[in-house]
Amino acid sequence: MRLVPLITAIVVALSLTIVILYRDALVAFATGSSLEESVAIAQGEAAPAMSAAAAQPVEDTAEVETPKDIRHKPVGVVAVHSTASEVDGAVILRGETEAARQVELRAETSGRVISTPLRKGAEVAEGDLICKIDPGTREASLAEAEARLAEARATVPSAEARVEEAKAALEEANINQNAAVKLSEGGYASDTRVASARAAVRSAEAGLASAESGLSTVTAAIQSAEAAVAGAQREIDRLTITAPFGGLLESDTAEIGSLLQTGGLCATIIQLDPIKIVGYIPETxxxxxxxxxxxGARLANGTREVVGQVTFLSRSADPxxxxxxxEIxxxxxxxxxxxxxxxxxxxxxxxEKAHLLPQxxxxxxxEGTLGVRIVTADNMADFVPVDVMRDSAQGVWLTGLPETVDVIIIGQEYVVPGVSVAPTFQEPTQ
Structure with a gap:
């Protein structure tokens, strides 16, 4: 177990000995130079030689130093002579076509459809039948209302006769009252007779009021019956749905036998002649x-161009x-x-006058301002801000430039204002 640390210590000692004894050879191997050069560098003998070598490139650099006039040689660019042209100031925008009129025909009453359906795409004229609903008992209701109206009108003569009779009775009562009053004043009639005559007048007035009330009742009955007839007739009129204007069916009409509820869709009609083209103009x-x-307008498929006139311009902006x-x-x-x-x-x-230049x-x-670089009278580059008036297949129409100007079209990204340029001009059509 103690053998491994011992071997490790011996290896480390040998490595240090080799590094110390053969340091110069290792440096030469690492730098790729000879052993003598490494020794000289280590002893400081190469310093004079390095100073001399360092001095030589300075002389060479001085010999090949670029002259001042060559450093400021004009930059070659390609430019065009551009002259402003009068361009119609059309406002260009994108939009879409829209039917001049469009309506959804819906039922105003409920019932079963009894008309043969029309298919979408069919052309219809104003007043054409679109949907017809089964009348059911509506015609009987109309007949009943008309009978009541006739009955009410039949009572008018008798009511008017009663009024005339009451007026005559009132007139007679007034005459009798006047006679009784005069006789009473001459002493030829008693007060009782006068009072009786006055009572007869009051009774005649009440009879007239009653007769007039009866006539008013008859008149009200007639008006009620007329309203019932009009309502029944209107209900029958609602059974037939017709086209309010000529156009095309955008959907099938209601199928025969289907049940239409009040508000149910019968068909959709659109009018395409004339047609509207709708766009949105920026506030600028x-x-x-x-x-x-x-x-004018060009459809997206490019196959049709149309001309019209503006019929509506909104006074309120889209929020x-x-x-x-x-609208056109x-x-x-x-x-x-x-x-x-x-x-x-x-x-x-x-x-407005504008220049047609390549995009x-x-x-x-x-600062991020859009513009072009131009060639000044003394062949210096300059920057001029521009506004894009219109885009076209030939280029862009720009405003904000002088009447005539030389615009750099190639190399403008390599010059800045104040740099001398050597322009080569080409025709604008090239």
Whole structure:
């Protein structure tokens, strides 16, 4: 058990002895130099030689030092001569098509459908029958209401006759009263007769009031009967559901034999001619658009372009997006444009001068401002902020630049304002 520590101690002692006795050889092996050089370095003899060697590169560096004029050699870039052009200031946005009108026809009464169904996609005209409901006992109810109305009207002549009779009795009572009063004043009639005449007048007045009340009752009965007839007729009218306008069926009508409850869906009709194209304008552009302005749209499939005019511009912004709804009315006689298609919209606005440049010419300065780098009159690079007016297949239309300007389109990322450049110009179409 004590043999292993003893062997370990012997190995460590031998290793230390070798390191101490052969230190120079080990250093030379580690540095890759000869033994003599290692010994000289250890004794400090190589210091003068190293100083001389260190001095030689200084002389070489001085000999190949770049002259001052070469260090400031202009940077080669490619630029174009750009002149601003008048561009129509159309407001570009994306939107979608929307049916001019859409309605869900629902039942106003309950009953079983007895009409043959129409299939979705069918074209209907205003007033066409869409759904018809079984009348049931509604026609009998109408006949009963009409009979009551006729009965009430039949009592009118007798009620009017009683009124006229009561008026005549009142008139006679008034005459008798006047005669009794005059005779009483001349001493030819007693007070009893006068009182009796006055009582007859009161009785005649009460009879007239009763007759007029009976006539009013008859009139009320007639009005009630007329209301019952109108209600029964209205209930029968609700059995027939017709198209309120011409259009296309977006869904099948209710199947024959099905039970429609009040509020049940009969069919959905949409009107596609004319059709609306709806978009949302940002608040920065809304003041450039006016109601009645010409507008065009290109459908997402790229196969159709249409022209119309702005018919509505919202005065209230969407609370979530802070944009304003705009509607454009477009003719669609063949109904080829469907509801819900994506469209790119261009709305006519005031024109503005802009430069058409490659999108690759855009860059950012140290503050993150979008712009382009230009060549000044003294062939120096400079940075000019720009605004993107419109994007197109040929490039981007930019505003914020002078009328004529030399814009760097290749190499703009390798220069900063104030750097001398050697521009090579190419045609804008290249």
């Amino acid at each position: 552009e809304v003041d450039r658009v006016e109601k009645g302005a010409r507008a 979530a997006t802070r944009t304003f709804r705009v 009315e477009v003719p669609n006689p063949d109904m080829a444009i469907r509801d819900g298609q994506t469209a790119e919209i261009g709305i006519e606005a005031a024109g 690759s010419a855009l860059t950012l300065d140290d």
